[in-house]
Amino acid sequence: MANLFNTRKGCKMNKKLLSLLLVLALSFGLLTGCQNKNEVAKTDNNTKVETTTEESTGTHKVVDHAGHEVELPNNIERIVIDQVPIMSTYMAYHKGEAPHIVGYAGSLKAAVSKSILKDIAPELLDAETTVEGQSDLNVEEIIKLKPDVIFYNAKNADRYEALSKTGIPLIGFATVGGETPADPINRNNEWLRLLEDVFNEKGKMDDYVKAGEEIVSEVEERIAKVPEDKRPTSMILWKYNQGVPIVAGTGSFGGFWQQRIGTKNVAAEEKGYPQVNAEQIYSWNPEVLFLDGPGLLDITTDDVYNNSVEGIDFSNLDAVKNKRVFNTRLGMWNWFTPNPDAPLVYAWMAKSTYPEEFKEYDLNAKIKEYYSKWYNYDLSEDELKEMFNI
Incomplete structure (x- = not known):
């Protein structure tokens, strides 16, 4: 009887011990799960980026080329581009793709349709045409697209005043007449750096900029x-x-x-x-x-x-x-x-x-290598001849 009692008591104690261990295991799992939400992830270029649930739903502040401090959502999924012709730079930023763009001027779309962009990033042609010409403005059409942010020409104060009434965050990109000289190479790099701020990805374009500098x-x-x-x-x-x-x-x-x-x-x-x-x-x-x-x-x-x-x-x-x-x-x-x-x-x-x-400078080879590495696009000889007339 004593042995039987001790055995039953042992079973009961074992059950308590198992229950305790189970609680501890679940607690550890929950803690681990919480840590996983803050774990260090790696991007495609092996840059370490700390991601958190709060970061993906929160906001961050950006100072644009017009000098405005703008609060942007961390998770940007819908973008309208007004006037400023940065589609190609935007595509380069995304290494051959053009995600999130839901609308832009029809005149810019016409330019895209004549460029190699239509082949590298065909999704650009799927975006809505907000207006026909770059000088036009249709605030109602832009609002219908429900953008998270609007990109505009930073020097156009009238445009800013009209678009700011929508309540949608605005990011101004400098063209000519900005605070820095209108050197096309430097200006493109400034656009890339501002995109890093917009998407909260500091340093993403370092290797690309370095390759251009070389x-x-x-x-x-x-x-x-x-x-x-x-x-x-x-x-x-x-x-x-x-x-x-x-x-x-x-x-x-x-x-x-x-x-x-x-x-x-x-x-x-x-x-x-x-x-x-x-x-x-x-x-x-x-x-x-x-x-x-x-x-x-x-x-x-x-x-x-x-x-x-x-x-x-x-x-x-x-x-x-x-x-x-x-x-x-x-x-x-x-x-x-x-x-x-x-x-x-x-x-x-x-x-x-x-x-x-x-x-002795093989420009054709340089162009093909550049397009393959940075835009994920392999140019044919016919495309090279058609595009650059070299």
């Missing part, structure tokens, strides 16, 4: 070997509206491109993008002529060489006589504005301007 350094080293007296005069024809040429002067994106490649911009005494007449261009007589690409200018190298541009005769320019007229088609975006191809633009302009110094 290309820039390679090009700068070659240009530095060209004596000052061997550097040509140049001009960028930015637009040609109803027979009126518009060129790139000082302080414009095109002005900075010419400054970068070390040529003497014939329109340097003009500010921004001035309208000029044909006689002025004849007087300047640039030795190198760059033509802006589709979306801004429809004139091509062949048009100039064939002298088929209505209202202006290019045939007597030194650039035409010596076959030194260059134009691009759309790559990721118009190449003479800020865009993620900016280091490649620099290399292309320099190679076009100084063929001897760059004769």
Whole structure:
């Protein structure tokens, strides 16, 4: 009887012990679960990012290029882009994809449809058209899309006033006229850094920016070997509206491109993008002529060489006589504005301007490698020829 009693008592004690162990195990599991919500995760580029449930549902503050401090949700899923042409930079930020964009101007969509973006990030063509032109504004259509944030041109104060009435957070991206000079390479990097702030991913684009800086350094080293007296005069024809040429002067994106490649911009005494007449261009007589690409200018190298541009005769320019007229088609975006191809633009302009110094520089290989690594897209030879007319 005593043994039986002791056995039953032992069983009872064992049950209590098991119950205690079970409670402890569950408690430990709950604690572990809580810790897992704060565990260190790894991103695709092996950057460590601490994630928490609170972070995914909370907010963070960002100072945009207009100087406004903006509170944004940590979990951004719907974005409207108004005016500012950052689609290609946005795609580069997401390494070949363009998630979360639910609407933007139809004129920008038309540019996307002509660029390689339509093949790399076709989801851009699925976004709604909020308005037809960049200068238009339809606040009601934007509100219907229920965006978490709106990206806009930071220098457009009127736009800010109209959009701020929606109560939707606004992030301004600088174009020309920002606090920093409108150097297209630097501006694109500023856009990338602001996107890091928007998505709360500090340092995400470090490797990308570094890769671009390496290309820039390679090009700068070659240009530095060209004596000052061997550097040509140049001009960028930015637009040609109803027979009126518009060129790139000082302080414009095109002005900075010419400054970068070390040529003497014939329109340097003009500010921004001035309208000029044909006689002025004849007087300047640039030795190198760059033509802006589709979306801004429809004139091509062949048009100039064939002298088929209505209202202006290019045939007597030194650039035409010596076959030194260059134009691009759309790559990721118009190449003479800020865009993620900016280091490649620099290399292309320099190679076009100084063929001897760059004769061993394989630009085609550089472009294909860049697109494959940073956009996850393998360019064909036909695409390369169509895009860059190299």
